[in-house]
Amino acid sequence: MSAPSVVGAQGSVARTLRVIPQSNLTSLDPVWTTAVVTRNHAFLVFDQICAQDAKGEIKPQMAEGWLLSDDRLTLTFTLREGLVFHDGQKVTSKDVVASIKRWARRDPFMQVLQPAVAEVEAMDDRRFRFRLHRPVPLLLQALGQTQFPCFVMPERIASTDAFTQIREAVGSGPFRFVANEWNPGQSAIWAKHDGYVPRQEPVDGLAGGRAPRIDRVQWTIISDPATSASAMTQGEQDYWEYPLHDLLPVLRRSRDLVVEQRLLEGTYGVARFNTLQPPxxxxxxRRAVAMAVDQRDYLTAVAGTDPRGWGVCEGVFTCDTPLANEVGSEILKTHSIERARAALREAGYANEKVVLITPSDYPQINALSLVTADLLQRIGMNVEVISADWGTLIQRRASKEPVERGGWSVVHTTSSGASLTMPVFHLFLRANGANAWFGWPDDAEIERLRGAWVDAPDAAAGRVVAEQLNRRAMEVMSYVPLGYYWQPSAWRKNLTGVFRAPATVFWNIGKS
Incomplete structure (x- = not known):
């Protein structure tokens, strides 16, 4: 009597990709939050008009193609046939236009380009166009970016104000979100979208065919890394997105596991200040604190003492990329508690409380946070460390209130190297006040330079602007760069189709 149910259970496991994600999923809205865990969820559920391949080039995704007019003032897109939302409704240009407009209000890249856009309008069910005041060579790069993707939602959802969090995840991507099985803090489920028609091309980064090769994707939140490692080695889980570095040797000893760097770039650490509230x-x-920072302390706390696992990068742009420079970065090379303590006194610090929130369930960011907490105490600041789960942290960091009313002073996060290569989508560089990333720095000169980079006539001129931006960022110091580390993932050897990409995505992956 029990045999059929056992066989059924085994079959269910064979058709389910069991994942330990980087952190808890608390928000379904990839426009409202920049949390990478929400972006990873969104890549399952939503599709993009165009997307980046492994070389960073922009390729059609939902679009069949596009046409730029001879005067370069009209860019017309045609959607490919067979696009259907998870609720059964056909995807139309009106859905795409509404999604673009909502996304554009929050995307730092598009905010820079927006003054050149006269209108985005639907022409018919499959065609829509951008009408431009002047040519915008970077428009396709903005639409197809990985950092803050332009995901397409039904018009009824995309009509929600960009600063109001959506609660319904309906897209046209390869998997549909199973809302009634979502238990924040424990698990989340996505099921194969039977109506999805992938592009008939090989997968290439985030471009190509996004073929769902598994029936269900199940995320299970396991806050204890040792428990996660045991679940992987014993076959209870199939994929661990961000294994703790201390446990990598244990995972590598297992004959059943693969431990490899799947992301295309290193992971960059960030200490972000709340520039609205004292101190x-x-x-x-802020500059006094930066004088005490030694990136090596942070990187070894996360990734260990082997320097092959991390790298110092004392500028705002991703190291070893065209705009990388350290002009004006001398402050980050000070590495002195004593000088930082003296600078803090000279700045007039009056023992104001500093509230630093650290994520108890995100080991890598927790490690970065605790290094900063120790550093702040050593230079003489009045520090209160609050431990919270990652989901609570990303909700609280949206508060602009003083610390005594639930606000914050310092938070930490990480970012892919690709997200920090250009001024237009560098979230932490943006300094447009209330519309900036959490911390809300307001600096007209940084904003002027970001616009100047877009208008630079050639790469050499753009490089000059990038150096000016690095210098000004070190003067404003709205955040402290903490260097980068390599973050491998681990998966069981019976998984097929695992490929390298600039984000953690689960299409093309099956089980043998």
Whole structure:
């Protein structure tokens, strides 16, 4: 009597990709939050108009193609046939236009380009166009970016204000979100979208055919890394997105596991100040803290003492990319607690409380946070460390209130190297006040330079602007770069189709 149910259970496991994600999923809205875990969810559910391949080139995805007019003032897209939302409704240009408009209000890249856009309009069910005041060579790069993707939602959902969080995840991507099985803090489920028609091309980065080769994707939140490692080695889980570095040797000893760097770039750490509230509304105090930072302390705390696992990068742009420079970065090379303590006194620090929130369930960011907490205490600041789960942290960091009313002073996060290569989508560089990333720095000169980079006539001129941006960023010091580390993933050897990409995505992956 029990045999059929056992066989059924085994079959269910064979058709389910069991994943330990980087952190808890608390928001379904990839426009409202920049949390990478929400972006990973969104890549399962939503599709893009165009997408980046492994070389960073923009290729059609939902679009069949596009045409730029001879005067370069009209860019017309045609959607490919067979696009259907998870609720059964056909995807039309009106859905795409509404999605573009909502996304554009929050995307740093598009905010820079927006003054050149006269209108985005639907022409018929499959065609839509951008009408431009002047040529915008970077428009396709903005639409197809990985950092803050333009995901397409039904018009009824995309009509939600960009600063209001959506609660319904309906897209046209390869998997549909199973809302009634979502248990925040424990698990989340996605099921294969039977109506999805992938592009008939090999997968290439985030471009090509996004073929769903598994029936279900199940994320299970396991906050204890040792428990996660045991679940992987014993076959209870199939994929661990961000294994703790200390446990990599244990995972590598297992004959059943693969441990490899799947992401295309290193992971960059960031300490972000709340520039609205004391004491970090004072740039001199922010700069004093930066004088005490030694990136090596942070990187070894996360990735160990082997320097092959990490790298110092004391500028705002991703190291070893065209705009990388350290002009004006001398402050990050100070590495002195004593000088930082003296600078803090000179800046007029008056023992204001500093609230640093650290994620208890995100080991890598927790490690970065605790290094900063120790550093702040050593230079003489009045520090309160609050431990919270990652989902709570990303909700709280949206608060602009003083610390005594639930606000914050310092938070940490990480970013892919690709997200920090250009001024237009560098979230932490943006300094447009209320519309900036959490911390809300307001600096007209940084904003002027970001626009100047877009208008630079050639690469050499753009490089000059990038150096000016690095110098100004070190003066404003709205965040402290903490270097980068390599973050491998682990998966069981019976998984097929695992490929390298600039984001953690689960299409093309099956089980043998």
């Amino acid at each position: 970090f509304n004072n740039p001199a105090i």
